[in-house]
Amino acid sequence: MIKVLLADDQALVRAGFKALLDAQPDMTVVAEASDGAQAVRLAAEHRPDVVLMDIRMPGTDGLTATRQMPPGPHIIILTTFELDEYVFEALRGGASGFLVKDTEPAELIQAVRVVAAGEALLSPSVTRRLIAEYASRAKEPVIADGLDQLTDREREVLALVGTGMTNDEIAAKLFMSPATAKTHVSRAMMKLHARDRAQLVVIAYESGLVKPGWL
Template sequence: MIRVLLADDQILVRAGFRALLDAQPDISVAGEAADGHEALSLVRELRPDLVLMDIRMPELDGLAATRHITEDESLDGVKVVMLTTFELDEYVFEALRSGASGFLVKDTEPDELLRAVRAVVAGDALLSPSVTRRLIAEFAARSKEPADAALLAQLTDREREVMTLVGIGLSNEEIARRLVVSPLTAKTHVSRAMVKLGARDRAQLVVLAYESGLVRPGWLG
């Protein structure tokens, strides 16, 4: 059973998500929070698998709450997906840098929301690849604190190649076809790159690919 915490200051938004998620046989809503402080408290108490976190909330916003969660080693198993009203929200890229596993627009289709919840918990951190890729490229280009390119020296040539393909939005299966290897081999290369670079998940690997210059804004593969 996938346990989800809803964090949004709008009660109707939470009610809509709860009705959809609780109707699924493999998903349950573990709790609801109306602000970032309440979300943090409930995350520590309930240890959900996933938090659907609104970016803009009173008291403590979703961005700060996400940092608290992702920086707490005792909460390593908790994934965070940001909820935003607009696709190109100025805070979404910063949220991904802070450790969020992806983002969803609040008016996303129900089926897409359910797929996203299941995908993130399964480890496929990048959501809505075409939109997320454009957003990351947009804000990576504006980043004032580029990652240390020397980090990439830790990677093998194949791992750098795989990281580039992850950065342009390809799935493990697509990477496998591109490189003529098995999906398991592609997944292994992705996992090794994440471990070497200290990336929390696939979304952070994409961010690092852009920030280090391995992938440049506008590359679509």
């Protein structure tokens, strides 16, 4: 059973999500929060698998709450605009991906399942657009902890993850099997202490392995 925490300041929005998710045989909404601070407290108490986090809430917003989340839950950011100015910051802060609020119900359900399984909710096209959109806001490249532990091949794979490539695309480009590509990605995640693929994208970009001009 996938345990979900809802964080949104609009009660009607929460009610809609709760009705949809509780109707699924493999999901249950374990708690609801109306602001970020409450979401952090409830996450520590209920230990959800997935948090649906509205980015704009009064008091403690979703961005701050994402950074303060206890280890464990995977966070899906809910936003009104696909290229919300806070989305990249949320990914940097530990979110696994994002959805626009007018997402079709079936897509929302699938997204919760994908993130609960430990995958990142970032399509290659969205990854490329996000990085390109906020490239000018980035600081100087920062060497991530563990980057020096990567093999040359793992660095190469990490850079391709950062450009938004899937495992199959990486495999084709580097003439390896998809399973081998997946193994390299998993090892990079472990060495870099990345929560999921979304975190690898941020690390690849911020460490300078990926540059906006490559996109």
